[in-house]
Amino acid sequence: MLLTLGLGLALLWAPEDADQGPSQRIFYIHVPVALTAYACFGWAAWKAFRLLWKGDQRADLESYTAVHMGVIFGVLTLITGSIWAKISWGVWWTWSERQLVLFLILFLFYSAYFMLRYSTEPGPRRARTSAVYALFGAVLLPVSFLAIRLADQLLHPSPIFTRDGPQMSASMFLSFCVCLAGMLALAAALYAIELTGKRADASLRELRERLA
Amino acid sequence: MSTGEKYLAAAYLVLFGAVLLYIVLIALKLSRIERELAELARLAKEQSGG
Amino acid sequence: MSGYLADVTALARKDLLVELRSRDTVPAMLLFVVGALVVFHFALPDDSSRLAAAGMLWIALLFTALLALVRSFVAEREGAVIDGLLLAPCDRSAIWLGKTLSVVAFLIFAEAVALPAFALFYEPVSWELLAAVALADIGIASVGTLLGAMAAAARARELLLPLLFLPLAIPLIVGGVGATLAEDPARYLGFLALYDLIFAILSWASFEYVVTE
Numbered sequence: 001m002l003l004t005l006g007l008g009l010a011l012l013w014a015p016e017d018a019d020q021g022p023s024q025r026i027f028y029i030h031v032p033v034a035l036t037a038y039a040c041f042g043w044a045a046w047k048a049f050r051l052l053w054k055g056d057q058r059a060d061l062e063s064y065t066a067v068h069m070g071v072i073f074g075v076l077t078l079i080t081g082s083i084w085a086k087i088s089w090g091v092w093w094t095w096s097e098r099q100l101v102l103f104l105i106l107f108l109f110y111s112a113y114f115m116l117r118y119s120t121e122p123g124p125r126r127a128r129t130s131a132v133y134a135l136f137g138a139v140l141l142p143v144s145f146l147a148i149r150l151a152d153q154l155l156h157p158s159p160i161f162t163r164d165g166p167q168m169s170a171s172m173f174l175s176f177c178v179c180l181a182g183m184l185a186l187a188a189a190l191y192a193i194e195l196t197g198k199r200a201d202a203s204l205r206e207l208r209e210r211l212a
Numbered sequence: 213m214s215t216g217e218k219y220l221a222a223a224y225l226v227l228f229g230a231v232l233l234y235i236v237l238i239a240l241k242l243s244r245i246e247r248e249l250a251e252l253a254r255l256a257k258e259q260s261g262g
Numbered sequence: 263m264s265g266y267l268a269d270v271t272a273l274a275r276k277d278l279l280v281e282l283r284s285r286d287t288v289p290a291m292l293l294f295v296v297g298a299l300v301v302f303h304f305a306l307p308d309d310s311s312r313l314a315a316a317g318m319l320w321i322a323l324l325f326t327a328l329l330a331l332v333r334s335f336v337a338e339r340e341g342a343v344i345d346g347l348l349l350a351p352c353d354r355s356a357i358w359l360g361k362t363l364s365v366v367a368f369l370i371f372a373e374a375v376a377l378p379a380f381a382l383f384y385e386p387v388s389w390e391l392l393a394a395v396a397l398a399d400i401g402i403a404s405v406g407t408l409l410g411a412m413a414a415a416a417r418a419r420e421l422l423l424p425l426l427f428l429p430l431a432i433p434l435i436v437g438g439v440g441a442t443l444a445e446d447p448a449r450y451l452g453f454l455a456l457y458d459l460i461f462a463i464l465s466w467a468s469f470e471y472v473v474t475e
Contacts (some may be wrong), residue, residue, distance in 0.1 A: 109429035
C-alpha cells in the first residue's frame, strides 16, 4: 500500500521539471486533481448502484469512502483553482470559471451527504439512503455542468475568454498524463487506506459489542 | 522569483500539505485502533480466563 | 396499470383532504411567499433592475416550496402515517407519485397568489415565466419528495432537508431565471423539462429504497 503511495508521489513530483511558463504549470496539478475528484464521485455512484442493485452490503462503506476521497480532492481543486484564478486573472474567485463553480456546487452537495450520514441511525436503511443520494450526485454533475454553461451565457452574453486550451505539445501531454496517473494512483492508495481503516473501525465496534 | 512562481509553489505546497495532513490523521487513527484492539484483547483474555 | 393510477390518485387525494381539514400548510405558504416578496422590496435598492426582481421571485418560490416539503413529511411522521402507507398493498413508487402530485398542487396554490402579487408589486408576469414555474414545480416536487423521505429517517429532519435540497435546486434556479430573462427562453424551458424528466425517473425508481426499513 505504501509502495503505491510512494509510486504515486514519485510520478507526481517527477514532471515538475518539464519546463513551462510558471503559471501554466499549475495546470498539471489542478486538472488531474479535478479529474481525480470526478473519478472518486463516479466510483462512489457505481458502488452505490451496486449496493442498490445487488444488495452488496460492503458497497456502503466503499461508496462512503469514495465520497470522502472525492470531497478531499474537490476541496483541493477549489484551492488550486482559486490560486490559478489569482495567477491568471488577479482575483481569488471568479464566477466565470465554470469548473470552479461546478466544484462549489458539488462540494455543497456532498457536504450534505455527510450531514445525512451523520444524522441517520446506522443500518441498511442509511446505507440505501446514502446510496440513492450518491447516485443523485452522479446525475447532478452533468446537469449542473449544463446549468452553469447556460447561466454563463445569460450573465456574459459574449464570452470574454474561451478556454479551449492551447494545443498541447507531445511532451506537455505526456507529463500531463503522468501527473494524472500519479494523482489517480494517489487517490486509489488513499482510498484503500481509508477503506481498511473504516472496515477495521467497524469490526472493532462489532467485537466490542460482542465482548461487552 | 516571480509572483507566478510564488503562487505555483503555494499550490504545490497546499497539495503536499494536504497529503501530509492526511497521513498524520491516518497515523492517529491507526494508533487509536491499535489501542482499542489491545483493550479488546485484554477483555477477551479475561473473559475466557474467568 | 389502472390499479396503480387509482392508488396514486387516492394517495394524492388523501394529502389534499388532510390539508383541507387542518389547513396548516397552504395558508402558511401563502403568507410566507407574500411576506418574502415584501421583504425583498426592502432588501433591493430602489433603482435595482428588473433582473434582480426576477431573481428574487425565484428565491421566494424556492423557499416557499421548501416550507411545503418540510411540512408534508412532518405530518406523515407525527401521525406515523408513513408506516401505514408502507403496509398498504400498493407499489411504493405510487406513494412517491401521490405525494409529488399533492406537493405540486400545494405549490400551484401558493403560486396562484405569489405570481399576481409579483405582478402587482414588481412587474407583469410573462407566459415564459408561467411555463418555467410550472416546469420548476414538477422538478421541485419530485426531487423534494424523495429527499423529504430521506430526511424523514434522520434526526434533524427539518434542518437536513434544505441542506440536501439546495444544491440540487441550483439547476432549477438557473433554468427558471434564464427562462424569465433571456431572449430565447425556449432553451431554458427545454433544460427545465430535461431536469424534470431525469430527476423524476430517478426519484420514481429509487423511492422504494429510501422508505423501506
